[in-house]
Structure formats: structure tokens, C-alpha cells
Amino acid sequence: MKFAHIADVHLGREQFNQPFRYEDYLRAFREAIEKSVRANVDFILIAGDLFHVSRPSPRTIRDAVEVLELPRRKGIPVFAIEGNHDKTIRETSVFDLLEHLGLIYTVGLKREPRRGEFQESRKLSENRYLVWGKVGDLEIHGLRHHTRWQLIRGDVNVLRALFKGKRGILMLHQAIDYLAKDTPYQDAFDLRLSELPDGFSYYALGHIHVRRIAEPSQTGLSGPLAYPGSPERTEIREASHIIRYSTRDKKPKVIENREAKGFYIVEDFVPEFVEVETRPFYSIRVEGNSKAELRSKVAEVANLIPKNAIAVITLEGTVKGGIALAEFNDLLRNSGIRYYTFRSRVVGEAVLSQERLSEEELFTEWERELLMHLRVEPKEFSEGLSEFVSWLMERYEKGIPAKAMVPKKAPERKAEPEEKGPQKAKAPEKPPKEKKPGKKEKTPKKKPVPKPKNPPSLDAWLRRGKP
Ligand SMILES: [Mn+2]
Structure with missing residues (x-):
């Protein structure tokens, strides 16, 4: 068999x-x-x-x-x-x-x-x-x-x-x-x-x-x-090639052909992997402490990317005043690379010196859930729009149970609309995004999230006129 x-x-x-x-x-x-x-x-x-x-x-x-x-x-x-x-x-x-x-x-x-x-x-x-x-x-x-x-x-x-x-x-x-x-x-x-x-x-x-x-x-x-x-x-972590160019490196480090893609042919219940050919997908991280350094490193890295590839280039480092991603597009515009995109994790010094609030401190559980719904690619959002609207309606038509307003400790999973009943459809599930640009690495606070004194403003605004 x-x-x-x-x-x-x-x-x-x-x-x-x-x-x-x-x-x-x-x-x-x-x-x-x-x-x-x-x-x-x-x-x-x-x-x-x-x-x-x-x-x-x-x-x-x-x-x-x-x-x-x-x-x-x-x-x-x-x-x-x-x-x-x-x-x-x-x-x-x-x-x-x-x-x-x-x-x-x-x-x-x-x-x-x-x-x-x-x-x-x-x-x-x-x-x-x-x-x-x-x-x-x-x-x-x-x-x-x-x-x-x-x-x-x-x-x-x-x-x-x-x-x-x-x-x-x-x-x-x-x-x-x-x-x-x-x-x-x-x-x-x-x-x-x-x-x-x-x-x-x-x-x-x-x-x-x-x-x-x-x-x-x-x-x-x-x-x-x-x-x-x-x-x-399907996503950056399944890249076929990784290029890393940190501030310590004299030249970029290339890791090739990791993750082959494909399926199994199973004989007597023993799976054997069969590779399927895929377009090269480059995950590139370039680190620099000035715009000039980042630009020259991106130009150098561009020579390592084949023309038929997809390249996702993440810029990292601390650059005074930050950077605008549009200022990097000219470096690859004539490269012939099939598709490339820049992402920024560059921070300005101003950001570094600032005490930042965690998501839990800023938003209630429900607001974080709302943000999760909105965090999908705009193109995909429309596909789950009717489900999203009914999820919203459910909350604002029936009024909000008092306990739903008390923020709980960060849940591991977002509460999906479907979980309120077995017959509800849900918005397309998205894998969690990578860390937000500019967000400092911080160990999550262990102390319980304080209960906000005032009702959250966003929620209050959406509820206005409701009992
Ligand atoms: Mn899937």
C-alpha cells in the first residue's frame, strides 16, 4: 500500500x-x-x-x-x-x-x-x-x-x-x-x-x-x-536562503538551501519526503549604525541574490533620527530581482531612551483581541470581513458582560469568535507577526496587569450610546 x-x-x-x-x-x-x-x-x-x-x-x-x-x-x-x-x-x-x-x-x-x-x-x-x-x-x-x-x-x-x-x-x-x-x-x-x-x-x-x-x-x-x-x-521563516550581515561581520554570511519543500510518499506507513522545486526565497538581515552603512551593506548583499528570487530585507540597528524605508528602494530598483521588500527594525536614539509601556498596560484584553483581528494583511482582511463584523456586532448589540471588561493576564491564544459557539465562522488565522519594528527586547513583566481605573477609551468610544 x-x-x-x-x-x-x-x-x-x-x-x-x-x-x-x-x-x-x-x-x-x-x-x-x-x-x-x-x-x-x-x-x-x-x-x-x-x-x-x-x-x-x-x-x-x-x-x-x-x-x-x-x-x-x-x-x-x-x-x-x-x-x-x-x-x-x-x-x-x-x-x-x-x-x-x-x-x-x-x-x-x-x-x-x-x-x-x-x-x-x-x-x-x-x-x-x-x-x-x-x-x-x-x-x-x-x-x-x-x-x-x-x-x-x-x-x-x-x-x-x-x-x-x-x-x-x-x-x-x-x-x-x-x-x-x-x-x-x-x-x-x-x-x-x-x-x-x-x-x-x-x-x-x-x-x-x-x-x-x-x-x-x-x-x-x-x-x-x-x-x-x-x-x-508561505512565510519568511520558511526561507530557502538566509543572509546575515551584522555590525561585527566583515562580509555577509550566507546560509543556503535549508528547508526543502514538498510532501511525503508513504509506503507501509513509512513516510519518505519528496521535494518540490520552489523559487529561492531570501531572508536577509542587515545591521548598521548609520544610513550610509545600511545602504552600502544592502548594495553589497544585492549581488548575492539571484534574479528569480524573493527577498525580504530587514534593516536593523540604531540610527539617529531613524530611517525611511523608501530611501532604500533605489538600491534594488534596477537589480532585476523578481520581488523584494524592506522591513525596518531600526530604532532611533530617542526611542531607546524612552520608557515604553507593554501592550498589556496600554490595552485591555478585548482591545488586544480587536488589534489581532486588524493585524492581518489588508488584502486578506476583506476575506474575513463578514465574520469580523458579526464578531463586533455580537459585542455591541447585546451589551458587554461586566467581567469581559476586566483585563485578564495575557492569554496565550486570542479568543476566537468561533469559540463562542461551534457554528460560527472565523477570520482567516494568521501566524503571529514577527516582533514589531522599533520595539525594544524586554522580558515580559511578571506582575499582574493593573486594572485600569477608567474604562478603556477605545472601547468606551465604540460603545457610546449603548447601555
Ligand atoms: Mn495552512
């Missing part, structure tokens, strides 16, 4: 608002599917986030159909679950469309039963069926992305209850704490290792965008846990 395990394709994404990135994400998906078909797999798994949004554009749907036709023509079934990016509460989603076209088979909880060559289901209650895939004797179980709140309800472990006594493959789109180290989910995991149902021969995971495996000898579970990572580079 041989299968492919792909996850986090994010089809439809135009990273950095660059149309060529749409093509890159599509190309990576096509390569993964082509390589799977060529390897003669018995089936293919897509463990969530096939699409970047739950309502992909007609063009994205057309491209997905075209690629998924390749395994269909060979009679290779594709089993899929929805991830946090592409799940929906709507009755009909793009996944239903693909399923209707016979291109994929979804598994998990459904309102309708399924029965066929590759699917089976069991009635749980009225309008609730557990659907799984089957290939020969092997069962492919799974569940679309859920929040921790939905999966672990006090003493009830929903996953264990659903998959009790089941065997085969379990496909999930969740961050497991044991494998989340050094990822955006390190402190925001959905499940602890000890909460996973035991008994499966392979845990086909998605959500964490870097490749990770935990063997049964490490976890005590019956099969390996595996994240193939995303087939394309």
Missing part, C-alpha cells in the same frame, strides 16, 4: 500581492500531484488548506479541477479534509463541488451519508454521519479543522469518542504541541500529544507549514505523526 500525503497547498494565494506567486503555489501543487501519480500511489491525501480561502476564485477552482483531473484519470482517489483556511459553515462549499465532480472524497462529520467504492459512513445521530474513505481493507478517517474548544470539552475528548476503536489512517488539520516547537503554533497548539486517539497506523497531519515527523518510539502512539509542510514557502 503506497500513498501520497500532501497538506497546506494554499492554492489561490497571491503572496505579497504578486500575481506570479499565484502561479508558484499552483505549480508546486501540480508538481506534487504529478510526482504522486508517477510514483503509482494507491491514493492521495490532502490534509487541509488545499485552498487559501474558503471561497476560492473561479480561476483557482478551474486550476484545482485541472490538476485533480490527473489522478482521477488514473483511477487514483484523493481524500481530503478542510483546513482552517478553507473550511466553511455554508451548506455547499468548493469541497462539495469537487466531490460532486468525483475529483475528491472528503472525510469527517457530514449531514448526509456516503457510500461508494471509496467511501463509507455510519449514522451518529439525526443528520450527523461519520464518513471515512476506504481503499481495500484500509480505512482513511479524518476530521476537518476544529478549534481546541470544539475538540476538548472539559473531560470529553471529542476525537477519542469519534474514532474509538478505529484503525488505519487519521487525517487532521491541527497543531500538535509535540511537533509545534519553533513554529507559529508553539504557544497556540490545538492538541496535546496525549489527547490524540491511539490505534492508527499513520497520522496524516496538516496545519504546521514545516516538515515534521514523530516516530512511535518517541510518542508511544501506534503510528508515526507526520506534517509534510506546505509545498510552497
Whole structure:
């Protein structure tokens, strides 16, 4: 039995608002599917986030159909679950469309039963069926992305209850704490290792965008846990190349080809990584103590970046009066580099000498949650706008419970709108941003956050006229 395990394709994404990135994400998906078909797999798994949004554009749907036709023509079934990016509460989603076209088979909880060559289901209650895939004797179980709140309800472990006594493959789109180290989910995991149902021969995971495996000898579970990572580079920490040029360095330090991207081909439940070719992605950090130093270092570094690359250049150091990023664009304007962007972590002396307040001291918990919602890329914000508006409405229509006004100690995870009830959709989840430019490194204050004497001004302003 041989299968492919792909996850986090994010089809439809135009990273950095660059149309060529749409093509890159599509190309990576096509390569993964082509390589799977060529390897003669018995089936293919897509463990969530096939699409970047739950309502992909007609063009994205057309491209997905075209690629998924390749395994269909060979009679290779594709089993899929929805991830946090592409799940929906709507009755009909793009996944239903693909399923209707016979291109994929979804598994998990459904309102309708399924029965066929590759699917089976069991009635749980009225309008609730557990659907799984089957290939020969092997069962492919799974569940679309859920929040921790939905999966672990006090003493009830929903996953264990659903998959009790089941065997085969379990496909999930969740961050497991044991494998989340050094990822955006390190402190925001959905499940602890000890909460996973035991008994499966392979845990086909998605959500964490870097490749990770935990063997049964490490976890005590019956099969390996595996994240193939995303087939394309989705953020700066997945860069293919790193260049560091600090004030101590005589010349820039280059670290090449770290993080290969791709997916797994799994034979007898042993995953083998298969690389997918990606565009070079450079993460560059240049440090200097004057604008002239930064400029000459950027000019030097520019010669090390290939033309087809993406380069994210972070400027660091202490420069009197600070810098304007626009003053650096001319250095690369004629370089021919496919896409570059500058970020600043430069501080002026004035900032350094100032006592700064922490976010916790300035904002209440609710205001910080609001800021989290607003901290997404403007382009992506519109995709979750209706959910964001209903989240806001919920607060200001019903009035605010008194206890919600008391700031709690910094929560590890933002309270998501969805967590107020299982049937709410949510804004696209974003990995936490890197540290804010200009913000001093400071150990977080241990003392409890003082309760503000006056109601927070922002919230009071939004509530004006309400009881
Ligand atoms: Mn993802």
C-alpha cells in the first residue's frame, strides 16, 4: 500500500500581492500531484488548506479541477479534509463541488451519508454521519479543522469518542504541541500529544507549514505523526536562503538551501519526503549604525541574490533620527530581482531612551483581541470581513458582560469568535507577526496587569450610546 500525503497547498494565494506567486503555489501543487501519480500511489491525501480561502476564485477552482483531473484519470482517489483556511459553515462549499465532480472524497462529520467504492459512513445521530474513505481493507478517517474548544470539552475528548476503536489512517488539520516547537503554533497548539486517539497506523497531519515527523518510539502512539509542510514557502521563516550581515561581520554570511519543500510518499506507513522545486526565497538581515552603512551593506548583499528570487530585507540597528524605508528602494530598483521588500527594525536614539509601556498596560484584553483581528494583511482582511463584523456586532448589540471588561493576564491564544459557539465562522488565522519594528527586547513583566481605573477609551468610544 503506497500513498501520497500532501497538506497546506494554499492554492489561490497571491503572496505579497504578486500575481506570479499565484502561479508558484499552483505549480508546486501540480508538481506534487504529478510526482504522486508517477510514483503509482494507491491514493492521495490532502490534509487541509488545499485552498487559501474558503471561497476560492473561479480561476483557482478551474486550476484545482485541472490538476485533480490527473489522478482521477488514473483511477487514483484523493481524500481530503478542510483546513482552517478553507473550511466553511455554508451548506455547499468548493469541497462539495469537487466531490460532486468525483475529483475528491472528503472525510469527517457530514449531514448526509456516503457510500461508494471509496467511501463509507455510519449514522451518529439525526443528520450527523461519520464518513471515512476506504481503499481495500484500509480505512482513511479524518476530521476537518476544529478549534481546541470544539475538540476538548472539559473531560470529553471529542476525537477519542469519534474514532474509538478505529484503525488505519487519521487525517487532521491541527497543531500538535509535540511537533509545534519553533513554529507559529508553539504557544497556540490545538492538541496535546496525549489527547490524540491511539490505534492508527499513520497520522496524516496538516496545519504546521514545516516538515515534521514523530516516530512511535518517541510518542508511544501506534503510528508515526507526520506534517509534510506546505509545498510552497508561505512565510519568511520558511526561507530557502538566509543572509546575515551584522555590525561585527566583515562580509555577509550566507546560509543556503535549508528547508526543502514538498510532501511525503508513504509506503507501509513509512513516510519518505519528496521535494518540490520552489523559487529561492531570501531572508536577509542587515545591521548598521548609520544610513550610509545600511545602504552600502544592502548594495553589497544585492549581488548575492539571484534574479528569480524573493527577498525580504530587514534593516536593523540604531540610527539617529531613524530611517525611511523608501530611501532604500533605489538600491534594488534596477537589480532585476523578481520581488523584494524592506522591513525596518531600526530604532532611533530617542526611542531607546524612552520608557515604553507593554501592550498589556496600554490595552485591555478585548482591545488586544480587536488589534489581532486588524493585524492581518489588508488584502486578506476583506476575506474575513463578514465574520469580523458579526464578531463586533455580537459585542455591541447585546451589551458587554461586566467581567469581559476586566483585563485578564495575557492569554496565550486570542479568543476566537468561533469559540463562542461551534457554528460560527472565523477570520482567516494568521501566524503571529514577527516582533514589531522599533520595539525594544524586554522580558515580559511578571506582575499582574493593573486594572485600569477608567474604562478603556477605545472601547468606551465604540460603545457610546449603548447601555
Ligand atoms: Mn495552512
